[in-house]
Amino acid sequence: MNAGLVFAAWGLGPVPGGLPLAVIAGRPVTLTTELSTEALAVAARRRSALVLVAGRPNAVGPAATGPDAVALAGLSGTRRPWPIVAVTTSPWIARAADLGLMVGATGPADHDGLDEAGAAALVAAFLELAFDGPPEPPVSVRSLLEIVPFGIDRPYAGAEVLEAIIDGGRWVEFDAGAAAEVRTGIARIEGRSVGVAVSEPAVGRGVLSRAGLARVERLVRWCEAGPDGGRPLVSLVDTDGVTPWDDAEGAVTLRDAATAVRRSPVVKVAVVMGRAVGLGATVLAAVGARADLVLPWPRARFGLTSADAAGASGSAWSAAQEADVVDLAHPDDTRGRVAEALELFRGARCYAEVGEEDGS
Amino acid sequence: MGAGPATANTWAEALAELETRREAGRQMGGPEAVARLRARGKLTPRDRIELLFDPGTFREVGELAIGLIEVPGRADREAAADGVVTGWGLVGGRRVMVVADDGTITAGARGPAANRKAAYLRGLAERHGYPLVLLLESSANRFQSMMGAQFAGESGAGPLGTNPPSARWTRDGRSPIVCAVLGTALGAASFQTMDAEFSTLAAGTAAMALAGPPVVQGGIGVETTTQQLGSGEQHATVTGFIDQVAEDEATCLAGVRRFLGLFPDNSRELPPRRIGGDPADRRCPELVDLVPLDHRKPYDMKQLVEAVVDDGELLELRARYARNIITGYARIDGWTVGIIANQPRHLGGIVDVKAVVKAVRFAQICNAYNIPLVFLQDQPGFIVGPDSEREGALRQVVRLMNAAYGATVPMLTVLVRKAYGFSTWLLGGRAVGADHVVAWPSGSISLAAPEIGVATLLRNELAAGELSEARQLELYASYRQMSQARWAAYDFRIDDVIDPADTRSNLAAALTMVEGRRRGALRTRREFDTA
Numbered sequence: 001m002n003a004g005l006v007f008a009a010w011g012l013g014p015v016p017g018g019l020p021l022a023v024i025a026g027r028p029v030t031l032t033t034e035l036s037t038e039a040l041a042v043a044a045r046r047r048s049a050l051v052l053v054a055g056r057p058n059a060v061g062p063a064a065t066g067p068d069a070v071a072l073a074g075l076s077g078t079r080r081p082w083p084i085v086a087v088t089t090s091p092w093i094a095r096a097a098d099l100g101l102m103v104g105a106t107g108p109a110d111h112d113g114l115d116e117a118g119a120a121a122l123v124a125a126f127l128e129l130a131f132d133g134p135p136e137p138p139v140s141v142r143s144l145l146e147i148v149p150f151g152i153d154r155p156y157a158g159a160e161v162l163e164a165i166i167d168g169g170r171w172v173e174f175d176a177g178a179a180a181e182v183r184t185g186i187a188r189i190e191g192r193s194v195g196v197a198v199s200e201p202a203v204g205r206g207v208l209s210r211a212g213l214a215r216v217e218r219l220v221r222w223c224e225a226g227p228d229g230g231r232p233l234v235s236l237v238d239t240d241g242v243t244p245w246d247d248a249e250g251a252v253t254l255r256d257a258a259t260a261v262r263r264s265p266v267v268k269v270a271v272v273m274g275r276a277v278g279l280g281a282t283v284l285a286a287v288g289a290r291a292d293l294v295l296p297w298p299r300a301r302f303g304l305t306s307a308d309a310a311g312a313s314g315s316a317w318s319a320a321q322e323a324d325v326v327d328l329a330h331p332d333d334t335r336g337r338v339a340e341a342l343e344l345f346r347g348a349r350c351y352a353e354v355g356e357e358d359g360s
Numbered sequence: 361m362g363a364g365p366a367t368a369n370t371w372a373e374a375l376a377e378l379e380t381r382r383e384a385g386r387q388m389g390g391p392e393a394v395a396r397l398r399a400r401g402k403l404t405p406r407d408r409i410e411l412l413f414d415p416g417t418f419r420e421v422g423e424l425a426i427g428l429i430e431v432p433g434r435a436d437r438e439a440a441a442d443g444v445v446t447g448w449g450l451v452g453g454r455r456v457m458v459v460a461d462d463g464t465i466t467a468g469a470r471g472p473a474a475n476r477k478a479a480y481l482r483g484l485a486e487r488h489g490y491p492l493v494l495l496l497e498s499s500a501n502r503f504q505s506m507m508g509a510q511f512a513g514e515s516g517a518g519p520l521g522t523n524p525p526s527a528r529w530t531r532d533g534r535s536p537i538v539c540a541v542l543g544t545a546l547g548a549a550s551f552q553t554m555d556a557e558f559s560t561l562a563a564g565t566a567a568m569a570l571a572g573p574p575v576v577q578g579g580i581g582v583e584t585t586t587q588q589l590g591s592g593e594q595h596a597t598v599t600g601f602i603d604q605v606a607e608d609e610a611t612c613l614a615g616v617r618r619f620l621g622l623f624p625d626n627s628r629e630l631p632p633r634r635i636g637g638d639p640a641d642r643r644c645p646e647l648v649d650l651v652p653l654d655h656r657k658p659y660d661m662k663q664l665v666e667a668v669v670d671d672g673e674l675l676e677l678r679a680r681y682a683r684n685i686i687t688g689y690a691r692i693d694g695w696t697v698g699i700i701a702n703q704p705r706h707l708g709g710i711v712d713v714k715a716v717v718k719a720v721r722f723a724q725i726c727n728a729y730n731i732p733l734v735f736l737q738d739q740p741g742f743i744v745g746p747d748s749e750r751e752g753a754l755r756q757v758v759r760l761m762n763a764a765y766g767a768t769v770p771m772l773t774v775l776v777r778k779a780y781g782f783s784t785w786l787l788g789g790r791a792v793g794a795d796h797v798v799a800w801p802s803g804s805i806s807l808a809a810p811e812i813g814v815a816t817l818l819r820n821e822l823a824a825g826e827l828s829e830a831r832q833l834e835l836y837a838s839y840r841q842m843s844q845a846r847w848a849a850y851d852f853r854i855d856d857v858i859d860p861a862d863t864r865s866n867l868a869a870a871l872t873m874v875e876g877r878r879r880g881a882l883r884t885r886r887e888f889d890t891a
Contacts, residue, residue: 145371292484298374317381320424323442323473326480327421330375340419344448344455347488 029085029127049127050084085123101126101172111176126172126186135191139169144331150299152274155202159183161236161273162198165335171196174218179211182239182284184219186231190339192346195223195231195266197284199238201274206239208280210250213242213257216283223266230266232342237286238274240306258282262289267345269338271329272296272316277309293341295329296320378424385423385441389464397463402565403609405445405460408495408542411613412458413449420447422480427471429502439465442473443502446481448490451620454632457485461497461543468497468543489626491536493616494552497543535626536729538619540612541602544586546572553601557725558619558677560604560612563592568601600681600718618675622689622696623729630730631696638670640693640868647860651738653802655778655809661686661703661736664776668692668864674699677722682714687722692734693868695875697772698726700787701736704777711783712743716756719787720763721889727763732770732874734867735788740809741781757782764792770874772867775799775845775854780809790853796870797854800863803845805854810839 028048030039043050085101102109103119111122141147141164148156162183163169171187181203187196197216199206208216223231242254258279261268268291270276276286276296285291287302296302300316302324303309312318319325329337368374386406388394394404403411409418427439443465448457459478461468470478485492536557539545545553545561545568553559553568561568569590576584596605603619606612624631644667651659666672669690676688683706688699700719702709726733742748742757764786772795773788784805785791799805806813814822814835821827827835848854858866 150369150371150374292487298368298371298378317377317424321426321473323422323425323476323480326446326477328378328424330378331371344484345488347490 049130085126101174110174122172125170129170129172129186129188130193132193133188133191136167136188138164138166138335141169144334148273148297148299148331152299152301157202158198158200158206158236158238158273161334162187162196165189165236165338166196167191174222175215179209179215181206182208182212182215184215186222189234189335189342192339192342193226193231194342195219195233196235197233198236199273199284201238201240206237206275206280208239208242208283210243210245210253213253213283217257217260220260220264220266224264226266229347230264232267232269232345233261233264233285234338234342235268235270235284235286237270237272237276237281237284239277239280239284240275240309241278241280242283254279254283258289261285267292267342269341269345270294271334271338272300272302272325273331274300275306275309276300276302277306278304292345294325295327295334295337295341296325297331297334298328300328381424385425387440388462389440393464400565401608402463402542404464405462405495405497408540408609408613409445409447409449409458409460411610412493412495412616413451413456414453418447418449418458420445422446422473422477425473425477427465427473427502429466429471439471439474442471442477443468444470444474444477446477448481448484451617454620454625455490456620457481457490457492458495459492460495461549463497463543466502469500469502470498471502485535485537489535489628491538491620491623491625493538493540493620494549494556495540495542496545496549496553498546498549500547500549534628536623538616540609540616541566541568542609542612544568544572545590546570550590557623557729558604558616559602560606560615561592561595561602562609562612563596563605563607565609567591568595596678596680598681600678600714603677605680615675619689622675622691624696624731627729633694633696634691635694636670636691641865643861644668644864645861647863651776651800651802651860655804656708658704658708660705661701661709661738661776664736665690665699665701668867669697669699670694678718682712682718684709684712685715685719687718689731692864692871695871696731697734697867697871698722698731699734699736702739702787704738707743709739709778710743711739711741711781711787713748713751713753713756716760720756720759723763723767724889727767727769730769732772732871733767733788735771735773735794737773737775737779737784737787738777739780739783739787740778742783757786760786764788767792770795770871772870772874773797774858774863774867775803775805776860777802777804778809779803779805779845781807795874796867798856798858798866799845799848799854800860801845801857802860803857804840804843805845805848806839806843810836810843813839 030043030048030050039050085103101111101123103111103114103122111119114122144161144164147160147164162171166187166189168188171185173183173185175184181200182197183200184195184197187194197219220233223233243250245251245254261283268285268289270284270286270289270291270293272281272286272294274297275281276284281287281302282289286294296316296319298316301309301314302316302319303311303314308314316325316328320328368377388404388406389397397404423441423445425442427442429437429439441462443462445460445462446458448455450456459481461470482492484490537552537555539549539553539556539559541549541553541559541561543566545566547570550568550570567586567590569586571579571589572586573584573589576582576589592602592605595602604612604615606615621634622631647664647667650663650667662674662676665674665686665688669692671691674688674690676686678687684703686699686701686703690697690699700722702711723733725731742753744753760783771788771793775784775797777800779799788794788797790797808816814827814832818827818835845854846857849857856866
């Protein structure tokens with residue numbers, strides 16, 4: 001691993017004679033100081049990650065114009081098997097990298113204010129977690145029963161739950177610092193690269209703001225851009241709905257986010273830690289989002305409104321009784337159950353070549 | 361157990377309640393109902409699941425569901441797991457989904473939660489490409505929950521968080537559905553079985569019909585029993601609707617395991633290849649003694665098939681229906697193949713209406729699931745005459761033609777003896793695009809048998825008595841000579857004439873040859889007719 005190479009081109013002009021390659025976390029990475037059609041083609045051919053290094057942090061990078069701008073416009077929202085990582089403040093490149101990671105000093109970046117070493121480490125971690133890898137155990141933690149109080153109104157840190165169930169407790173966050181009621185990013189569970197969204201019930205009971213909806217929507221697009229039918233989306237849900245708006249734009253944002261999640265073809269596994277209320281629950285794949293598995297904890301509550309969720313029929317027990325959900329999980333079984341589901345939803349494999357009869 | 365809201369206030373209480381409720385969900389209809397069921401020679405859904413899956417691999421979901429049985433004038437009762445056991449497990453190391461009706465609760469009828477569970481499993485199977493096994497006891501909705509205008513149907517809302525369309529009746533599925541009829545399958549259960557990729561029924565304790573005795577009595581005033589309406593015997597010999605009618609439930613479930621071992625998980629994949637101890641180049645010298653050269657002498661084609669396939673194992677389908685044709689799955693050199701073979705022991709192996717019905721559906725299923733077809737021909741042609749015309753022979757001939765010309769899976773054909781008439785083309789002939797056609801030296805290919813040829817071409821001379829018997833025999837011999845398969849090989853209308861002892865190795869080599877094409881032609885959806 002040689003993350004330093006990424007930044008070797010930092011601040012230089014266009015690399016003469018083509019695109020240098022580096023290996024970060026075992027993955028080939030294409031470096032470029034500016035985005036061009038050729039750079040995209042090379043990255044696609046090598047099926048490598050494309051790292052855009054445009055300008056120093058705090059400096060304005062070269063703005064894409066002419067053919068580059070066209071290439072960028074065509075790139076936004078397209079599906080590709082390789083992530084784009086931008087280290088930039090260029091708005092054009094920022095837009096192209098919206099399925100990847102932006103590290104910058106100002107503007108709409110995933111992570112701000114990092115020094116070069118910090119940025120290098122972040123890019124390396126991102127490129128590692130963006131692909132499947134060998135399974136790793138979670139870091140040793142307390143029982144989730146100690147992290148999450150049973151009382152539905154008592155706060156806890158959602159990210160702590162997330163870190164307890166993912167491989168090595170490691171994840172890279174998208175849009176860090178934005179809309180703290182929900183946090184999104186990438187992680188691995190039993191070696192499988194997944195997109196993760198986790199409610200923070202301590203922040204306004206996890207009620208999703210407009211910025212929160214945008215975070216989730218971006219995560220869904222990241223998942224869809226993954227190879228072989230996309231990366232799975234794992235959500236840890238405890239939300240009391242969405243912020244009410246009195247303008248049409250807010251309603252449209254909400255509709256778009258809910259539709260994006262509902263219609264997304266990626267595998268969706270939702271763990272309901274606490275409340276799953278209204279369209280907030282839909283955006284987090286817990287209700288009416290065509291999830292492959294919805295797995296509530298016994299403290300979970302469902303409802304169209306907060307009041308519904310607080311009523312007798314809002315309990316997870318009631319949902320399980322009606323088979324609206326197919327099971328409840330012990331919180332400490334969460335990692336195992338999610339991993340089992342990811343394995344199940346990987347789909348049937350091709351068994352075309354099997355050796356001696358295996359005892360059927 | 362309580363159907364009301366849980367009152368737990370701490371994790372400890374909640375988790376204890378979770379275990380209590382799970383345990384309650386596993387109790388089925390209670391010990392007495394279980395004993396009553398077993399006394400009738402039947403198994404509980406959990407017994408059946410144990411027989412179906414590899415030990416210790418079943419993962420249940422939906423055991424926390426509870427149904428409510430409401431009958432006017434009686435106290436309401438709770439239905440554990442709402443009368444259906446659902447989940448997944450491994451069969452021969454491969455994942456399979458299951459929905460098992462519970463005969464200890466309202467005779468296996470389902471409540472709304474049970475339907476949601478079944479729809480969820482079906483949706484998962486379709487979306488992720490796993491086979492779905494339905495262990496059918498009744499699968500009808502509980503009468504009380506369907507009486508009145510609620511029968512108009514559920515609204516579009518599906519189970520929370522799952523895929524609503526999965527609850528629809530659809531034929532677009534890409535994963536096989538296997539139905540084991542282990543109780544009285546009426547209505548929905550019988551419809552499902554008619555569309556299944558593989559079906560089995562436990563004779564004696566199970567039956568399948570469109571409607572049961574009370575409805576028949578009420579509808580047309582005829583008193584009858586479920587066994588009279590749709591016994592295993594009837595489906596084995598008269599309707600041919602069930603692939604395997606077995607003597608008991610354990611045999612049914614063994615059949616399901618065997619079928620799943622031979623079949624791919626879904627229509628986008630190849631069946632698993634399993635190379636056992638039977639060498640691909642094993643010679644079969646005994647075949648020469650099995651098949652008499654005299655075309656009129658019968659022999660058992662099944663013995664020939666068993667000699668050729670791996671370890672002599674043929675999973676024969678609808679064995680007692682249209683016995684003049686054999687259909688079934690087997691392996692050759694580890695590859696799953698679908699065998700279609702004429703059976704000279706019955707009606708001389710003639711291709712009649714029932715034989716076509718049986719062969720067409722089988723060929724369609726093989727085609728939908730990327731399973732190569734192996735034809736073993738010894739047949740005098742389509743049956744003719746007023747009876748078969750009235751039976752609609754023409755329609756069936758054209759159905760066979762459509763199935764044969766439409767097939768994209770590899771077709772390999774061995775002409776064992778007689779190969780007469782248009783049916784020769786349709787059962788794996790070069791005309792329909794067969795990949796590999798070989799004949800034994802005993803093979804004889806022609807539009808018609810010599811006797812029929814003479815009778816047609818020289819009918820005026822025959823009627824006028826101008827053909828002596830000696831001359832007739834001379835003509836027959838001449839036609840017979842002209843029909844020898846080697847002539848077809850000389851101008852490459854067939855691939856080769858082979859030593860019967862090499863039949864197995866020849867087919868094995870051909871299967872290897874066509875494997876690449878199969879990978880390129882994986883189906884995206886199943887397309888076949890109802891049983």
